[in-house]
Every structure is written in structure tokens, then in C-alpha cells.
Amino acid sequence: MARKFLSGNEAFAYGVRLARPQVISAYPITPQTIVVEKLSEFVEDGSLKSEFVHVESEHSALSCAMGASSTGARAFTATSSQGLLYMAECLPYAAGGRFPVVMMNANRSTALPWNIYGDQRDSLSQLDSGWIQAYAENAQEALDLALMSFYIAEHKKVSTPFMANLDGFVLTHTYEVVDVPDAEQADEFLPSFETDNKMSLSNPKNLGFSAGPDTNTYFKYKEHTGLLNVREVVKEAEIRFEKIFGRHYSGLTESYKTDDADYILITLGSISGLVREIVDRLRENGERVGLLRIRYMRPFPNEEIARAVRNAKAVAVLEKDISFGNEGTVYTNVNSALQKAGINIPAANYIGGLGGKNISPQEIENIFEELKQEETAVRFLGIGVR
Amino acid sequence: MKEIIWHGRGGQGAFTAARLLGEAYSLRDNTFVLAFPSFGPERRGAPIRAFTKLDEKPIGNRSEISKADYSIFLDDTLFSKQAYDELRPHGKILLNTKKKIDIDSVITIDGDSIAEKYLGLPITNTILLGALAAVSGIITLDALTEAVKQSMPPRLHEKNIAAVRAAYEEAGK
Secondary structure, three states: OEEEEEEHHHHHHHHHHHHOOOEEEEOOOOOOHHHHHHHHHHHHOOOOOOEEEEOOOHHHHHHHHHHHHOOOOOEEEEEOHHHHHHOOOHHHHHHHOOOOOEEEEEEOOOOOOOOOOOOOHHHHOOHHHOOEEEEOOOHHHHHHHHHHHHHHHHOOOOOOOEEEEEEOOOOOOOEEEEEEOOHHHHHHHOOOOOOOOOOOOOOOOOOOOOOOOOOHHHHHHHHHHHHHOHHHHHHHHHHHHHHHHOOOOOOOEEEEOOOOOOEEEEEEHHHHHHHHHHHHHHHHOOOOEEEEEEOEEEOOOHHHHHHHHOOOOEEEEEEOOOEOOOEOHHHHHHHHHHHHOOOOOOEEEEEOOHHHOOOOHHHHHHHHHHHOOOOOOEEEOOOOOO | OEEEEEEEEOOOOHHHHHHHHHHHHOOOOOOEEEEEEOOOOOOOOOEEEEEEEEEOOOOOOOOOOOOEEEEEEOOHHHOOHHHHHHEEEEEEEEEEOOOOOOOOOEEEEOHHHHHHHHOOOOOOHHHHHHHHHHHHOOOOHHHHHHHHHHHOOHHHHHHHHHHHHHHHHHHOO
């Protein structure tokens, strides 16, 4: 283990190097660029033996990674925002083909208006593509997620592509202290990629085929159960990870002081760090508040959310996303979890951080204050409207 | 937590200074750091800011610093009265200038002359780091030297370490 001072992008690249993908294909886009630059440096200096393919677009980047995966190779790509949208056609293709490609997405706003800063509208718009979706809070988790993502995606019970999301700039471009595991430990954690779902001269089979109305639902059902299996495989991966590296992760969600909390703020990504600090500050004043951080949006942590908020008086969902004409998509998903569990408490939705807008400590405190009114409402942060 | 704001113009190395300070601080165990620039298009000569947050526990707030313990100006053309608004009580401004300013909260250093002598270039980011070490005690000279070695290209080591040391001695007078 080596203590290094790295940006989120660099930390993720170190994690990918430890996973030794055989093929990396990528097209640069701000704020993702540094992760692929770093990986190309690793390939150049010989510290990573990988085929680095410079493609001409994001559509080709994912097509190439998918093609590599279909030969049984471990494949990685990375993108952001418009790049993710440009590869959108290939997302369900990789998922339906059960090709466990790993992709880092640097969360960034989508045009128009043009904006290079962070929000989560890019990845959340692709929730239905069949990919696993995880959201890191800090650079250490980014590195650890890079390593774990291959384990989870390639697991025989899963065989599903994995999108690891890092908030653009506030995570991808911020330097932090990161423990970088040794290669030997990483090898112990991550087995090499073995699959029967590949092109093979000795065992030829049909890949990427058609399935008409009579059989299509069977394939889609299998795809669905593959994603649901992620729940147990994440647990397995994290236990294994903790044994080898000593760092603990808590599955699809992270509960912080929720057990006795009256009011819980549910959120995802790097803003969770600030919410945790505000929870501590308010707790010092005797306020019973908590944080529930969603780590995985797919599969969605229905049971974990229900368990965490069961005794709360009200919850709020803070997200860097809006599904225009309705509400935040995370909020929609959370409400579904509450409804299925028969939990009937007020739930408010706060839309913040769009296009990189700062979310201040005071705004988080205000959310907790407003939660006491126990209202169900959708509100935009920081633009003076109610 | 110690919070430091860096002011510079694109090309003067304000973010490099913010990062070097963070790296130097992180050489001790059980330390936590966030170092980041003001995000946006980067243009040579345009004003930029960078931020370093140092603590002995995890730092959750990734927002830009609004009230700093030290606000550092690599370029005195960026310094104005507004600088006092971004200081905490007892916060200090560290200003690279040839002028004499007689205000308690402002510490001046003629970094350009040191840069000229040791680097042969008007780049003062590592010089202001050395001055910060001398006036604040936030970081040691040894840690800064080590950070320069770890993260700057080898051809820049000797000159910058000498410049950091000269600034440390000058500011410590």
C-alpha cells in the first residue's frame, strides 16, 4: 500500500491499472480526459500491458470495448456527458449482450445550454440501459470502485457492464490523499476474467443474435435477474475487499446516523461528504438527523432505503438531476421504494448542483430545517423560487 | 482545519502551489487534504484561484473556500480591498509585491526578486510556499522540499528547493 496524493481521475486510473484490462478504448472529453491520459501514460511506460485503442468517437469507444469483451478480454472505457449520450445506442447493446465492460463516467451536465461542469443528468438519463450504476463519494472510493467494478461486472452470476460515476471536477479534479494498493494484493482480490460468453474457435457459438417476440422476454428477464444478482455479489466483493485491503464498504447504500433519525437526507455522490458534516453539526445541537447515501442506483437499493427510513418522520432527496416535467429521477425511485415497503411519510425533493452550481453548507442546513415541516414537494435549490 | 486560497494568473502556477502544499502536508500520517483549482476554462494571464484545505480528519465540504486562514497573492495586480472579505478573523494575506504595505493582516514579500535570482523566471508559486511555511508554521520546510522532489520534474528540483529555502529565510526575518 502506498499513500499518494491524487485527483479522482488519477485515483480511478490507478485502480484500473491494478485491474489490468487487456483492452482500453476511449475518446477524450472534459472532465474525463485525465483518466485516459493517465492510462495511456501507464501503457507507454510499460507499467500496464494493455492494448490502448484511440478511437474516433464515443460510439466507437464502447463498440470497441464491447468487441474486445466478446473475445473474452477484460475491457475498459471512460466518458462523460455528451460522450455518454453519443454512445447511448451501444449501452443496451453491451448490457443485452452480457458483455461486462467497465466504464468510468465523469458526471457532467448535458447541453443545451453548453456546460462542462458537474451534475448527474448524464448517467441518470441512462438508468434503463441495463448497466450497473455506482456513484463514488471521494477519490479513495473511486479507486476502490475501479477495482471492485471488474469483480462485480465479470462475476458469473452478473455478467453485466458497470458504470462507475465520479462527480465532474469536484471529484475528478480534486486532489486527495489516497491509499494505492499493491499489485500483488490487487491480483489476490481480482481473478482473471473467465467467460463462456465469447467468440471461440474451439467452441464456436452465436453471439449478438436476434430474439423475436416469442423468446425476447426470456432474455430480458435473464438480464434483469443478472442485475438483481449484483446485490449479493457486491456484498461478496466488499467482504473479500475488506479482508485483503482493510477498507470497509457498506453495500448499495451507506447509512450515517439514521437509526434514531427523525429526518433523513438521501443523496448520492460527492455532496454526501458535506451532508455528513452538517449531520454532525446538527447532532451537536441535539437534532435527530441522518444521511442515507445511495452508492448504487442500479440495482436500486429498495430494501436498504426502506430499512433506513422506516422510523423517520420525513425524508428529503437531494440530487443533481431533473426529469423535466416531473421531478428528480432519484426521488421517483426512492418514492417507489417507500411505497413498496408501505412507508407513508412525507418525502421532499431538492434539485441542486445543476451545471456545477455550488451547494453550500447553509443550503444543506436549510433542507434539514424545512424537513421539519414534513411536506411533500419538489424544490430547486439556490434560484429563489419555491 | 486550515484553509488557504491562492490567487494568481493562468501560467503563474497557483494550482501547482495549492497541490504542492497539500502534498507536503499529506506526507504525515493521519492527515486529510483537498486541493483544487477554481474550475473553468484555463487561459494564460486570466485571474484564477486555487484552494487547499488541510485537516486531521476527513474533509467533506468540497466547496470553494469563502473564509481563509491565509489568502496568498502571486501577483499584486490581483490584490484589492475585497481580499479582506475572504479572511477569517486573524486570517492573513500573503502578498508578492515590491511595495511596502503597513497593515497588520498583510505580509509582503518581494518574491519576484527571489524568483529572478534563483529561477531566472518571474514564477513565484514555490517562493510563496516557502514564505507561507515561515510565517504560518502550517508546513515545514523539509516537507515542502520533499513535495517538490516528489511532484515536480527533476530538472526543476534544485532551483525550486533553493528558491523555497531563500523565501523561507527572507519571510522568517
